Amino acid sequence: MKLLSLKMCLTCLVVLAFSLPFIYPQYGSGFLEELEMLGVGGAVALFAVFLVFVYFYCRDLSRTLALVSPERRAAAPGSVWLMFLIPYNFVEDFFIVHNVARSIEREAAANPQLNDLRGNGLFSGIGWCVAQIVSLAPGMIGKTASLIAIILWAVHWRFVRQVNTRLASAPGRERPTDASAVPSQLLP
Template sequence: MRAIIKAGGTVLVSILLSYPFWAPEWGRGILGEIAAWGMPGGLIAVAVFFGLVALYCRALQRTMTLVRPEARTAAPASVWWMFAIPYNFTEDFFIVRAVSTSLAADTRVTSGFNRRWAAIGYGWCVFQILSLFPGVAGYAGGAAALPLWAAHWIMTARVNRTLAVRRPAAPLTHSL
């Protein structure tokens, strides 16, 4: 079922990304917005954005690395699927879920904080997809997605500090 959701979501995202080709009257889409910055502005904007995504992925990977191995529901490196465009738009939901369920299984982060962390994570995922829509809906989606993403990143840094401080106790060994 997960594979069907991921494949279907990727197809729908691809349709949204390609609307300037089949419905140009709706607008230029994200690629048109980037092109509006000209050269080298558009290239710099894309490089900065992907640099920020890489730093965010590194923070999520650190979270998964700090989670006890037996509590992990995904490999720490799996968060880098955020770079697999257009698949990432759907996969981001699964990444948030995997980290959230791992944090819940680890139990070193309060359930309330974990629920808020997951809700904000799912929020930026939803608005990120909405940002692909043409017109005002797309602009509003982007305007909502970016602060939610930043808030989620800040919360991820807090989780990482908490997990780093609350390392599981090492088992006691006795020598006779």
């Protein structure tokens, strides 16, 4: 309960950051400038494309957790779908990335398929989460952080896909069912 309360308080800070361009327009329009440039139709289309990418990213994260032995999982495969709860996801993303990294690390300690793995994805994962938060800042700081977040997100996603390929190709390994890729069970 304390952790959920902390997450909700931090989410309130994210909402405040989102609202800064409305409260203090003199400091810059932040993400509103990009929305203005795109127009309503362009902004809706960009957001829809973004959600499609998030869906496939979440599916891969869920697959990672499903491929990790249940006793080594730090979270249930379905928990990654909390990334769709905007603006709560800005906070929850840190926990999702951390749990996936912990699960990969635990699996790597016992699974020879991951012996030569470089890291557990935590650096790029937390990196994109931090950059995502900083991207809410107005001006060049926010724009630069947005670009960094996208790059680190892509790096993390590539890492996760590599882990999935290795784990799925393990001898005698059953492929997870499609049920592991849907938010049917959010808790471990």
